Amino acid sequence: MRKHSVRSPVRHLWDWSKAMATSAGALHSAPAPLRVVEEEAGVWLARDEVAMGTAIRVELWCEDAARGNRAIDAVMAEMHRIDRTMSPHKADSELSRINRDAANEPVALSNEMFLLLVQAQRFSQFSNGAFDITYASAGCLYDYREGVAPTAAALAQGRAAIGWRNLELDARTRSVRFARPGMRIDLGGFAKGHAVDNAAAILMRHGIHHAHVAAGGDSRVIGDKRGRPWTIGVRDPRCADGLAALLPLEDTAISTSGDYERFFEKNGVRHHHIVDPATGASPSAVRSVTVLAPDGLTCEALSKTVFVLGALRGMELVESVEGVDAIVVDAAGELHFS
Numbered sequence: 001m002r003k004h005s006v007r008s009p010v011r012h013l014w015d016w017s018k019a020m021a022t023s024a025g026a027l028h029s030a031p032a033p034l035r036v037v038e039e040e041a042g043v044w045l046a047r048d049e050v051a052m053g054t055a056i057r058v059e060l061w062c063e064d065a066a067r068g069n070r071a072i073d074a075v076m077a078e079m080h081r082i083d084r085t086m087s088p089h090k091a092d093s094e095l096s097r098i099n100r101d102a103a104n105e106p107v108a109l110s111n112e113m114f115l116l117l118v119q120a121q122r123f124s125q126f127s128n129g130a131f132d133i134t135y136a137s138a139g140c141l142y143d144y145r146e147g148v149a150p151t152a153a154a155l156a157q158g159r160a161a162i163g164w165r166n167l168e169l170d171a172r173t174r175s176v177r178f179a180r181p182g183m184r185i186d187l188g189g190f191a192k193g194h195a196v197d198n199a200a201a202i203l204m205r206h207g208i209h210h211a212h213v214a215a216g217g218d219s220r221v222i223g224d225k226r227g228r229p230w231t232i233g234v235r236d237p238r239c240a241d242g243l244a245a246l247l248p249l250e251d252t253a254i255s256t257s258g259d260y261e262r263f264f265e266k267n268g269v270r271h272h273h274i275v276d277p278a279t280g281a282s283p284s285a286v287r288s289v290t291v292l293a294p295d296g297l298t299c300e301a302l303s304k305t306v307f308v309l310g311a312l313r314g315m316e317l318v319e320s321v322e323g324v325d326a327i328v329v330d331a332a333g334e335l336h337f338s
């Protein structure tokens with residue numbers, strides 16, 4: 001693909017993720033059966049659970065099985081902790097408290113949440129609003145399970161509440177306030193990337209040097225797979241069993257956003273979970289976006305941003321950031337590579 005020259009207002013977006021790694025809490029639920037594959041000098045361990053509304057998988061190699069199990073326990077505990085904190089569906093989560101109270105008064109935040117919201121604002125500025133967590137002001141009006149889209153009047157009202165500049169953060173009091181009535185935020189474009197970054201930090205603290213951790217379409221790989229790269233497939237957006245690309249990876253993060261994850265079709269229009277903040281509707285020019293970067297937070301945010309911008313403008317943005325690459329499948333099924 002032709003290279004584009006675009007001046008970027010930010011550099012090294014992934015540096016912020018280093019400030020957000022947190023320690024694991026207590027294990028939320030009993031682990032699924034562990035798969036063990038023995039090798040001469042150690043053991044491969046793998047476990048699957050469900051958290052944050054998606055499949056969580058950890059696969060790692062360790063010289064000692066007990067230490068490897070403790071590392072997986074810690075990762076799964078962290079995934080459930082983030083789910084309890086950032087779920088918009090749990091009434092007692094920190095995110096739900098923000099959405100319930102911030103239009104009426106400033107809401108005090110945990111350090112972790114404050115840093116995430118600061119970074120969200122920076123991504124919004126960097127993308128000229130293509131990334132905007134206040135999209136939820138309109139996004140919450142769609143019911144993907146029941147296949148219900150908002151009326152034109154309801155969508156217009158929700159769209160009027162969108163605007164990242166009206167998300168007011170106060171560093172002195174470490175609080176947030178909504179400057180518009182009806183505003184809501186959602187960390188769906190951030191939380192899983194943040195979770196896999198924290199998981200990678202936990203694994204490395206446990207002395208794990210070969211691992212793959214995934215939360216739905218967001219992954220981090222640590223090291224290689226004992227002499228060969230990890231192989232991550234990019235799904236064909238219109239064929240659940242097909243692959244659009246197969247990527248050999250080492251020490252990187254990858255995030256795929258697709259219009260096939262949560263969607264319904266009505267009157268010939270596909271309504272999916274990725275919402276353009278400018279319109280309150282789902283973008284239709286792209287089927288999937290895969291981004292590779294040094295950290296999961298950057299990957300997930302940029303995959304959503306590129307999806308909204310489309311292949312051409314999205315690739316221009318990607319190519320303006322050092323160390324980031326992308327694969328886009330457009331509405332015609334054609335692949336675009338940075």
